[in-house]
Amino acid sequence: MAFEKQTFWEDISTANTIGIAGHIRPDGDCVGSTLGLAAYIRDNYGKEPEVFLEEVPVAFSFIEGAERVVTGYPSREPFDLFIALDCGDDGRLGKAMNYVKSAKKTYCIDHHATSNGFLENNLVLPDSAATAQIIYTLCEDSKIRKGAAEALYLGIVHDTGVFKHSCTTRETMEVAGALLDHGVSSSRIIDGTFYEKTYLQNQILGRCLMESVLCLDGKVIFSSIDRKIINLYGLGPSDTEGIIDQLRVTKGVEVAILIRELTPRSWRVSMRSCEIVDVSKICSMFGGGGHVRAAGATMSGSRRDVINNLLAEIEKQLTAEE
Numbered sequence: 407m408a409f410e411k412q413t414f415w416e417d418i419s420t421a422n423t424i425g426i427a428g429h430i431r432p433d434g435d436c437v438g439s440t441l442g443l444a445a446y447i448r449d450n451y452g453k454e455p456e457v458f459l460e461e462v463p464v465a466f467s468f469i470e471g472a473e474r475v476v477t478g479y480p481s482r483e484p485f486d487l488f489i490a491l492d493c494g495d496d497g498r499l500g501k502a503m504n505y506v507k508s509a510k511k512t513y514c515i516d517h518h519a520t521s522n523g524f525l526e527n528n529l530v531l532p533d534s535a536a537t538a539q540i541i542y543t544l545c546e547d548s549k550i551r552k553g554a555a556e557a558l559y560l561g562i563v564h565d566t567g568v569f570k571h572s573c574t575t576r577e578t579m580e581v582a583g584a585l586l587d588h589g590v591s592s593s594r595i596i597d598g599t600f601y602e603k604t605y606l607q608n609q610i611l612g613r614c615l616m617e618s619v620l621c622l623d624g625k626v627i628f629s630s631i632d633r634k635i636i637n638l639y640g641l642g643p644s645d646t647e648g649i650i651d652q653l654r655v656t657k658g659v660e661v662a663i664l665i666r667e668l669t670p671r672s673w674r675v676s677m678r679s680c681e682i683v684d685v686s687k688i689c690s691m692f693g694g695g696g697h698v699r700a701a702g703a704t705m706s707g708s709r710r711d712v713i714n715n716l717l718a719e720i721e722k723q724l725t726a727e728e
Contacts, residue, residue: 409513409529411544417511418447421486424455425509427502429493431643431674432459434466434564434599436492439515439537441471442557443491446541449551456485458502463644465599469560470553484508492537492561494521494530494695515540517565520686520695532697535573536565542581555588560595567651568596572699600648607645610635614649614664620656626720627653628663630709636667654678661685661720665712668704673712675703682727688719 418424426444428436437459444455448471458479462472479501488509494516496503506512506525514525517540519532534540538561545554562582566574569582586592603611610631618629631646639645646666653662661683665673675692677685679699686701692715694703705712 423485425485425488426455427458428491429498430500435536435561437466438557438561439491442554445554450549469557488512490514494518535578536562538562552589555585555590559585559590624658625660627659630665632667650676683723
């Protein structure tokens with residue numbers, strides 16, 4: 407069904423219960439868009455949406471509404487309205503999909519090119535740099551308060567790599583500028599949530615860089631984190647944030663790969679590219695998806711199998727460009 411902005415807000419105004427969820431392993435855009443929309447609804451409609459996320463990384467805990475996030479998925483009565491954000495398919499929504507199945511009305515707002523429009527009403531804008539950017543365009547600027555503005559700015563900062571990624575457009579910069587006018591501290595968001603790392607994060611970053619491998623004539627770099635290392639350091643999902651981006655900026659590299667072992671012979675793959683390779687196309691081949699320059703998937707097999715399968719597809723694209 408086509409997405410109608412006016413109908414969306416009318417449905418929010420008439421719903422008695424509203425649920426909001428983002429994708430599994432939430433990143434900055436996921437947290438920012440969910441908390442930003444929840445804050446806007448709270449401020450302007452007098453309702454208290456329930457936000458469901460697997461976790462809220464400690465660096466994002468100062469964002470308004472973070473303390474209200476439900477990190478479990480308890481059984482409850484069906485929602486009148488349920489909104490999935492920054493999520494392209496039911497698998498990425500995880501356990502929150504149970505709420506979708508029973509909800510009276512559902513919406514999906516997303517910016518991933520691989521999004522399959524899996525809910526009743528879908529707004530998918532692949533040209534938007536972040537789902538948080540889309541949320542801003544749905545809101546009335548004059549009704550945005552500081553808490554919502556901080557959350558949306560967080561989402562944009564993280565999905566653009568602090569406005570460095572190719573997805574950053576003039577509109578992205580204009581939206582970010584408008585959010586600053588609502589009292590957002592750019593240094594607090596950028597330094598405090600993007601650049602600042604814990605000692606543990608720096609330790610695992612250093613290890614991944616030391617153990618990284620260049621291949622395909624230096625055009626690809628990869629590193630891996632197996633269960634032994636995860637258990638040794640006591641790593642959580644947020645502890646590996648930023649590693650893939652540091653790998654990508656290695657001179658001469660077109661594609662960076664980071665694989666993290668979830669269970670024996672099951673790996674979470676993160677991929678980034680610079681100018682040539684469409685990593686979303688590769689990840690979608692293995693049941694994942696994402697953006698042209700940033701994507702992910704979950705793959706089975708040995709570490710060698712996973713890397714070799716990815717390299718084969720990367721090489722095809724690199725050869726086609728020669």
